[in-house]
Amino acid sequence: MNYSLIARQCEGLLDPENHYLSNLANFSAMLWNEFQDINWLGFYLYDSQRDQLILGPFQGNVACTNIAPGKGVCGGAYSQQQILRIADVDQFPGHIACDAASRSEIVVPIYHADKVVAVLDIDSPLLSRFTQEDQQGLQDLVNILEKSLVKFDF
Structure with missing residues (x-):
């Protein structure tokens, strides 16, 4: 995947003036x-009043609507404030199976005002789908996304 080309597309697409x-x-x-060989891609947004990650914009099948911090891969990435790249979700303690077809997953925290406000979650029906290159490329794309969120208070 050509992450540098996608980064240029992101810079043109994401406008800080947009909601x-x-x-x-x-x-x-x-x-x-x-992306190829994925079955879900989207966001979970942290809701401080509920102390939950709440389903946000996504592509794919229906999904879990609430995830507690520290629970599953999304909640783990949120709480640990780090990318989690899981080769086999069945081996991840406490994995939340929103889609039984998912076999691997990568979750990238999203920051606003120096705190994690959301996570980007991508699932695949293939084992070990996500590479170190994907991890770095997604981090770079999320960095661009974060710049488009600066005017909004989460």
Whole structure:
């Protein structure tokens, strides 16, 4: 996958003047069209009043709507404030199976004002689908996305 080309597309697509939900929706649609061998791609947004990650814009099958911090891969990435790249989700303690077809997963935290406000979650029906190159490329894309979120208070 050509992450540098996708980064240029992101820079043109994501406008800080747009509502953050619009930017998240377009980001998920763009990545969905670029990735192969995935079955879900989207966001979980942290809701401090509920102390939950809440389903945000996504592409794919229906999904879990609430995830507690520290639970599953998404909640783990949120709580640990780090990317989690899981080769086999069946081996991940506490994995939340929103789609039984998912076999591997990568989750990237999204920051706003120095705190994690959301996570980007991508699932694949293939084992070991995500590479170190994907991890770095997605981090670079999320860095661009974060710049489009600066005007909004989460």
